[in-house]
Amino acid sequence: MSLFSIAFWGFLFVYGGILWFLSPKVKSFDGFFKASDEKGREVNVWLLSTSIFISWIFAKSVTNAANLGEKYGIVGGVAYAAYWLCIPVAGIILYRLRTKYNATGLVSFLNSNYGKFASFCFSIAILIRLFNEVWSNTSVVGGYYGESGSMSFIIAALLFTFITLIYSLKGGLRGSVITDIVQAVIFVIGVGFVLTFVLPKYSVGEIVSTGEWSLVGGVDLLLVALLQIFSYPFHDPVLTDRGFLCSPKRMLISFIIAGLTGFMAIFIFSFIGVYAGFEGINGSNIPASVAGSMGLAALFLMNIVMISAAGSTLDSTFASVSKLIAHDWIKIINPNLLSKSVIIGMISMVIIAVVGNFPMFFGIDILKATTISGTMVIGMAPIFLLHGVVKINKLSFYLSFFFGLFCGFIEVFGLFPKALYIGSGDSAGLLGVNLYGLIGCFILYFLGAYIAKLRS
Structure with missing residues (x-):
């Protein structure tokens, strides 16, 4: 095994070890499901904004942004970045529901206003979304270690899942929010380094002037995003769970900050795809293709970016599945089991980690995890x-x-x-x-x- 291979695989273990060390050991109900600290204090604006920002920078998202940048030029980047307008839209709507109708969670809100069957239907929709988040993110990470379906691809994806699951079991939603800080820092630094390979060759002016602002040039996808932003965020508990972790005012400020910074991050990352278009680089995973063409150092940096992006989403997915099943459902079906919620939540994390990886073996298009599920809701x-x-x-x-x-x-x-x-x-x-x-x-x-x- 070469030194590069050792570093490539070694980073997975180093990454997992660091997050295991930083993730707090949480046993309390409020800490595991509401991200409260050991003194019962709610998250602040800075922590919540950072958590929302990086949790919504999915590995599949940055891959899609680059792929669309290569396909449509900057139009593709804007089209995909438009989905991040979901976040301030969701913040405004959640603020209204919380302040005017005393909502404490979406499942409980629907249950009290539209009945148990309505809340069950909604729960199934978001459970499908969470299921998609597992395979679509682990597949992206696996793609940096081998071709889709290969042994190295599968091992990397499953190892990444296991590493993320271990520290998620330790910290619940509180651990997810805390580790988001580290993942956000890694992501921003990594993207900064990757862009240093791109921008010296092509100016920002050249990049943003690419593409054709027409329906055939990607504007149709932009319009799809603008239509879906009023519904899309509500089937993603990774986002909406964070809408109830602090006061409505703090929440709204955090959602606006996270939405605007997320839009810019995805827009800027699409520059990599535009660069690929200039260079004639194509493929199903443009970030990996571009990084590979620049040498081993760039490929290693891109791998770091993707692991941090995928990890922040995957641990949040585990926490949201846990809350949905062990908190929201139990509260409606059998409140007497709430004393065992943390244990039940941990079991649900393990189950979704296993079942959620099944589609990874079939090489499903990761863009469909966004656009199709967005239509269904x-x-x-x-x-x-x-x-x-x-x-x-x-x-x-x-x-x-x-x-x-x-x-x-x-x-x-x-x-x-x-x-x-x-x-x-x-x-x-x-x-x-x-x-x-x-x-x-x-x-x-x-x-x-x-x-x-x-x-x-």
């Missing part, structure tokens, strides 16, 4: 945006939620009529189903309220 937009605007009723929830789910499925199976496509770009169908689907969800939400009014 467009029905959540009117439910959270219009809550209280019309009389609260279960029918509005079900009509909007299931129509959104239906739109997602017809997109997955390619059943959306081509006559309704918008433009002729690669995302023409996706844009069509999101636009017409979102309009349909709002109409059905109001229809449900009207029917409920007639019944009463």
Whole structure:
């Protein structure tokens, strides 16, 4: 084994050891599920902003940003960065739900307003999202150690999963928030070094002038993102769980800061993809291809960036699965088991770590983990945006939620009529189903309220 291989694999163990050491050992209910410190204090703005920022900089996200930068130029980078506008949008909506309707969590909020079945349907949607977060991030890390499906790819992905699981079991959500600081620092420094390989050759002016601002040039994907930002954040508990960790005002400030910095980070990272376009570098993993073309040092730095990005999301995913099953579900189904929540939460982490890696073996396109799941939950937009605007009723929830789910499925199976496509770009169908689907969800939400009014 070469010195480089030793360093490459060794970093995984060093990374895991550092985060294990820094992650606090948490046994309390509030620490494990609400990220409170040992004295019961809630997270502050700085800590929460950093945690949201790095937790949403998924390994698949930076890979997608670079891939789209290579495909569409800077238009692709802007299109994917637009998803980070979800964060301030979510912050504003959560602020309203918390201050005006006393929401303490989304699952409990839906349960109290729309019933157990509504909260169960929502829970399944976010559980699917969390499932996707496991394989899509471990696959990115595995891709730096070998070709998809190869032994080195699988070993690296599973080893990375195990390392992340170990310190997640130790610290719960508190550990996830604390280790996010280290991961954010590693990510920012790593990206800075990687960009030093790119920017000296091509100026910022040259990079931002690339691409074509048209539907066929990637604007269709940008419009998809702008349509989904009103629903997309609510099926991601990695984000929304952090909306209830401190006072509404602190939360809102943190979400705005994290959203703006996240947008800029993804936009800047897409420069790597634009560079690849200039250099004629292509492939399914542009960051790895670009780094490989620059030498072993650049490849090693890119690996560090991806591991830190993937790790911050994966440990947050484990914490969110734990909270969903051992806190939110138990609180509704059998509150008497709350005393055992931490143990049940740890068991759920182990299960999702194993099951969540199954799709990794089949080489599924990681972009689909974002766009398709985002379509399936467009029905959540009117439910959270219009809550209280019309009389609260279960029918509005079900009509909007299931129509959104239906739109997602017809997109997955390619059943959306081509006559309704918008433009002729690669995302023409996706844009069509999101636009017409979102309009349909709002109409059905109001229809449900009207029917409920007639019944009463």
